[in-house]
Amino acid sequence: MKAWLVHHLHSLRIALRRFQSAPLASLFTVLVIGVAVALPAGLYMLLDNLDRAAGGITPQAEITVFLKREADADRGQALARELQARADVASARFVSKQEGIDKLVAAGLSDITAGLPDNPLPHAVVVTPRDTSPAALQALGEHLAQSEGAERVLMDTEWIKRLSALMDLGRDLVFMLSVLLGLALAAITANTIRLQIYAQRDEIEVARLIGATDRFVRRPFLYFGGIQGLAGGLTGGALVALGSRLLERSVEQVATAYGAEFVLSGIDLPTLLALLALSTALGWLGAYFSVGQALRQVEQG
Amino acid sequence: MIELSGVTKRYPGGHEALSDVNLTIGQGELVFLTGHSGAGKSTLLKLVAAIERPTTGNIIVNSQNVGRLKRAALPFFRRNIGLIFQDHKLLYDRSVFDNVLLPLHIQGFTGHDAAKRVRAALDKVSLLKKEKVRPITLSGGEQQRLCIARAIVSRPALVLADEPTANLDEAYARDIMDMFRAFNEVGVTLIISTHDQSLITRYGGRTVHLAYGKLVQ
Ligand SMILES: Nc1ncnc2c1ncn2[C@@H]1O[C@H](COP(=O)(O)OP(=O)(O)O)[C@@H](O)[C@H]1O
Ligand SMILES: [Mg+2]
Numbered sequence: 001m002k003a004w005l006v007h008h009l010h011s012l013r014i015a016l017r018r019f020q021s022a023p024l025a026s027l028f029t030v031l032v033i034g035v036a037v038a039l040p041a042g043l044y045m046l047l048d049n050l051d052r053a054a055g056g057i058t059p060q061a062e063i064t065v066f067l068k069r070e071a072d073a074d075r076g077q078a079l080a081r082e083l084q085a086r087a088d089v090a091s092a093r094f095v096s097k098q099e100g101i102d103k104l105v106a107a108g109l110s111d112i113t114a115g116l117p118d119n120p121l122p123h124a125v126v127v128t129p130r131d132t133s134p135a136a137l138q139a140l141g142e143h144l145a146q147s148e149g150a151e152r153v154l155m156d157t158e159w160i161k162r163l164s165a166l167m168d169l170g171r172d173l174v175f176m177l178s179v180l181l182g183l184a185l186a187a188i189t190a191n192t193i194r195l196q197i198y199a200q201r202d203e204i205e206v207a208r209l210i211g212a213t214d215r216f217v218r219r220p221f222l223y224f225g226g227i228q229g230l231a232g233g234l235t236g237g238a239l240v241a242l243g244s245r246l247l248e249r250s251v252e253q254v255a256t257a258y259g260a261e262f263v264l265s266g267i268d269l270p271t272l273l274a275l276l277a278l279s280t281a282l283g284w285l286g287a288y289f290s291v292g293q294a295l296r297q298v299e300q301g
Numbered sequence: 302m303i304e305l306s307g308v309t310k311r312y313p314g315g316h317e318a319l320s321d322v323n324l325t326i327g328q329g330e331l332v333f334l335t336g337h338s339g340a341g342k343s344t345l346l347k348l349v350a351a352i353e354r355p356t357t358g359n360i361i362v363n364s365q366n367v368g369r370l371k372r373a374a375l376p377f378f379r380r381n382i383g384l385i386f387q388d389h390k391l392l393y394d395r396s397v398f399d400n401v402l403l404p405l406h407i408q409g410f411t412g413h414d415a416a417k418r419v420r421a422a423l424d425k426v427s428l429l430k431k432e433k434v435r436p437i438t439l440s441g442g443e444q445q446r447l448c449i450a451r452a453i454v455s456r457p458a459l460v461l462a463d464e465p466t467a468n469l470d471e472a473y474a475r476d477i478m479d480m481f482r483a484f485n486e487v488g489v490t491l492i493i494s495t496h497d498q499s500l501i502t503r504y505g506g507r508t509v510h511l512a513y514g515k516l517v518q
Binding site: 003202207 | 350376377380390392394407409411412
């Protein structure tokens with residue numbers, strides 16, 4: 001147990017010494033890994049924020065049900081009560097044709113309304129849905145269109161569908177980018193390790209000749225790869241944090257311009273930890289494959 | 302302890318370095334392996350240490366069939382053998398002490414006990430005063446002695462030395478041969494390859510002669 005610990009500490013020391021012996025090259029590699037980590041992580045963070053921003057707006061999605069001309073106010077009020085009772089409806093409010101005209105007048109369109117001989121507006125029921133996912137809206141919309149006295153259903157929800165589709169696309173993009181850049185990270189590590197192995201090939205050969213196991217040879221490189229991945233992950237996290245700090249002000253300005261209050265949030269701790277674990281694991285994996293390949297080559301002479 | 306039967310080694314490219322070699326070496330023997338340059342001395346030692354595999358034939362060392370050893374078993378097999386290479390294979394980026402420590406380290410010995418054994422080995426080859434220097438600053442004879450220290454530090458029962466006295470002057474060569482004799486006297490089996498006939502006549506012992514890859518009786 002103690003010998004085992006001493007061994008690991010020794011391997012760790014060797015790995016750290018290798019960083020020290022080429023500080024500039026190590027720094028660049030870590031920076032490259034950092035960028036590879038920051039790209040998907042940053043995009044993920046932006047999506048997360050967008051999701052939150054969209055979430056703040058969507059409850060205001062409204063569906064207006066215009067009633068048939070022959071339907072009277074009683075029918076409209078009954079429908080509003082009926083709909084109010086539904087589980088997927090947050091609120092349903094009856095808007096009479098008179099109220100409709102009043103709204104237009106209030107909106108400064110009295111010139112138009114004054115010229116009308118008769119009130120052309122139908123009665124209406126304005127429904128606020130509880131669930132704003134496109135599928136739920138679709139279902140509710142279909143139900144509304146079939147309810148008694150309904151003439152036409154106006155759903156101001158196209159943009160929600162579009163946004164939702166865009167978010168899905170964004171998530172797919174983050175996933176693809178993560179896979180690609182994860183591979184890049186492992187490849188970068190494998191390459192730096194390959195160069196190191198080349199510099200250490202005498203040592204590897206001698207160690208093998210006098211009875212070193214693969215594990216013994218591999219361990220310092222694994223530490224190196226893992227540490228490099230971890231450092232890259234930290235750099236990536238720092239880059240994202242820096243980026244969000246830079247964006248913070250402009251996001252605030254945009255939000256204020258729209259009369260909204262919105263604070264950009266950075267990566268949360270669990271996400272950051274997952275990020276670090278992943279970049280460490282990928283660095284370790286890159287090293288593992290690289291050393292495995294080198295060991296087989298040494299054996300062949 | 303070592304038994305070669307019908308061993309042939311053909312290198313990629315078709316060159317036959319050893320042809321149908323049959324040889325038995327008992328525990329505690331001191332054997333000189335002689336022959337012209339290119340006779341196959343190094344090849345024979347490499348086969349015994351499982352650094353190369355025979356093309357045909359069997360090599361039994363400590364009742365293990367060396368040619369059939371799995372890759373994972375090789376390290377543990379080699380730990381029983383002290384190897385002294387023709388080209389030294391020292392690590393020049395670390396101290397004399399650390400070079401000798403490496404085999405112990407590989408076998409999991411660390412700390413105080415390991416340091417004691419390293420110093421004992423360095424003492425045997427009279428390099429104790431140079432433990433902190435880099436091998437590059439050592440003379441040819443000293444580098445050879447460092448190789449010996451590294452080979453014996455883990456107290457192997459079998460030592461294979463490939464031309465350990467080549468490029469050394471008389472006095473140095475005699476030093477090293479005396480060392481080997483001392484190891485042999487405490488029971489270590491040694492196979493020493495050399496093409497220095499005068500050395501053999503002085504020290505006697507069993508001689509195995511190779512010529513063009515064949516044993517000559
Ligand atoms: N790795 C190798 N590949 C091809 N031929 C080799 C290799 N090693 C040795 N040989 C050839 O095998 C023959 C025996 O070599 P070696 O065992 O080194 O002889 P010695 O040690 O007696 O000088 C030589 O002709 C040499 O050129
Ligand atoms: Mg030779």
